[in-house]
Amino acid sequence: MYVAVKGGERAIDNAHAWLAEERRGDPDLPLMSVAQIRAQMTLAVNRVMAEGSLYDPDLAALAIRQARGDLIEAVFLIRAYRTTLPRLGASVPLDTGAMAVDRRVSATFKDLPGGQVLGPTFDYTHRLLDFAEAAAVDPAPLAQPDPAPLPHVTQILDRDGLIEPIAPDDSPAPDLTREPLELPACRALRLQALARGDEGFLLSLAYSTQRGYGRTHAFVGELRIGRVAVEMEIPELGFSIEIGEIELTECETVNQFKGSRLEPAQFTRGYGLVPGQSERKAIAMSLVDRALRWQELGEDFTGAPAQDAEFVLSHCDNIQATGFLEHIKLPHYVDFQAELELVRRLRADAHTALQEAAE
Amino acid sequence: MSAPPDPRRDWLSLMARSAPERLAEVLPDLPAHALLRAPETGTVMVQGRVSATGAPFNLGEMTVTRCAIRLDCGTVGHGHVQGRSHAHARRAAVVDALMQTDEAPRLTPLLEGLRTTAQAARDLRAAKAAATRVEFFTLQRGEDA
Incomplete structure (x- = not known):
């Protein structure tokens, strides 16, 4: 049982005043603006938005500054702020096929309709510290875009029946921010938990599946990053409008097959979707999603952590964990x-027993 | 998934996606109006689909601000915009109302300006992406030669 304490008010106030001073750092240096953090620490902002489960880059940048760069503390601030806002509704499900892509790569097909687009990637950089990073950079080169639509790579496999089909389904999505998580959790609920889950936790779990703990042999069928319009039905208007646009990272993995004498072999799917540019997490999410599907796909439970929905879903939220x-x-x-x-009584009892034995 | 093209849907979407400062720049002065619903910031749960095309799931929320106004002539306007700017939502609602009145011809070119700005930003990103389009070749391996 926890028994509260009281007192120490002045010490607490003083500690917080010192925290504010330490946060500000050297007063001879300019204060970092929220706009600077938003523009130059974009991937940290993206991570705080994804794990804070609230898409608002200005708020995430503010939280990062207030948290002195501690991203989990920043996520905590965002989660706390979110609870003060009324829920105005839910969007129409996103159409990621209509994404304006910055990046789109496939590890399974080198020639795919619409082509492969590297985007602003760290891949193929030499990971050498650049001590002379210039304040001014040359503008990025431009080329004529191909206006052709970019079909999902899995659609190409689907057309030939080579991958498990996804049936159209408009059943309402369960929401773990409204109803406590209950197990067994359907795939939609699992994906919600993973989308807001800790990137480091998902990365380690996904890595464990690659090393053999619930192996699913995943290929990145497609990874795309870009902007998608968010639509919502407005009851007062009686139709849907675009209420904004968000950046997303989507990963679809193509995994080892299932099949039988009656059903020909087909690849299976893993799915990751993360707000912002966050491809490490999107890939990790799709691997973990696939590992959690063992039962539905008739695979064995090998006791691997990534297969255990209760273990994964109960521990992936870094705010619950850190709290x-x-x-x-x-x-x-x-x-x-x-x-x-x-302990004192046990020791005293043991002491008495020893003495009695000696006598 | 999308509703049929509708001019009102179109301008409301344009308002939602325009930067608040840009909209304020284009439409600095607002006519007299009454607030039917004061600007209110809340969240909208953004939904994705399992494997892009399957059952909906909740991806996470985004901030949205809404507002409803009535012009002196009685026309009602609604604004729903991304983010937390009350001024933005209010301006969007006023534009929505004005676009339903005979002010529309005056406003249309201003909105076209916003659309052009938004399209130019999108085209620029698409052009940068196109410059990073890559052709991969698989190399013949030594042992196969």
Whole structure:
């Protein structure tokens, strides 16, 4: 049982004043603006939006500054702020096929309709620290875009029946921000949890599947990053309008097959979708999504962590995790006092027993 | 998935996606109007689809601000915009109302300007992406030669 403490108000105020000073750092240096963080620390902003589960780059940038760059603390600030906002509704499901892509690559087909587009990638950079990074950069080269639509790569496989089909389905999505997570969780609920889950946790789980703990042998069928319009039905108007545009990273993996004598072999799918540019997380999410589908696809449960929905879904949220983890540093004096007395009594009992045995 | 083209749907979408500063620049002065619903910031749950085309799932929320106004002539306008700017939502609602009145011809070229700006930004990104389009070749391996 936790028993609260009180007191220390002045010390707490002083600690927070010092925190503010430390956060500001050297006052001779200019204060970093929210706009600068938003523009130059974009991928940190993206991560805070994804794990904070609230798409608003200005808020995420503000949170990063307030949290002194501690991204989990920034996610915490965003989650807390989110609870103060009313929910105005839900969007029409996104059409990622209509994405204006910055990047689109496939590890399975080198020649695909619409082509492969590298975008602003770290891939193929030499990972050498650039000590002389110029303040001014040359504008990126331009070329004539191909106006052809960019079909999802899995559609190409689907056309030939080579991959498990996805049936059209408009059943309402469960929402773990409204109803506590219950197991077994359907795939839609699992994807919601993974989309807001911790990138590091998903990365390690996904890596574990590659190393053999729930192996699914994934290929990145397609990875695309770009902007998609968000539409919502407006009841007052009686039709849907675009209420904005968000950047997304989508990863579709093509995985080892299932099949039988009656059903010819087909590849299976894993799916990752993350707000912002976050391809490491999107790939990880699709691997974990696929590993969690073992039952539906008639595979064996090998005891691998990534196959265990209860384990994955109960531990992927970094705000739940850090809340429970960090609370143990707060005063537990009464709790501990009880244990201390128990240990003392056990020791005293043992001592008495030893003495009696000796006599 | 999309509704049929509708001019009102079109201008409302344009308002939502325009930068608040840009809209304020194009339409600095607003006519007299009454607030039917004061600007209110909330969230909209953005939904994706399982494997892009399957069942909907909740991806995460985004901030949206809405507002409803009535012009002196009685015309009602609604604004729903991305982000948290109350001024933006209010301006969008006023534009929505004005576009339903005989002010529309005066506003249309201004909105076209916004559309052109948005399209130019999109075209520029598409052109940068096109410059990074790549052709991969598989190399013949030594042992196959």
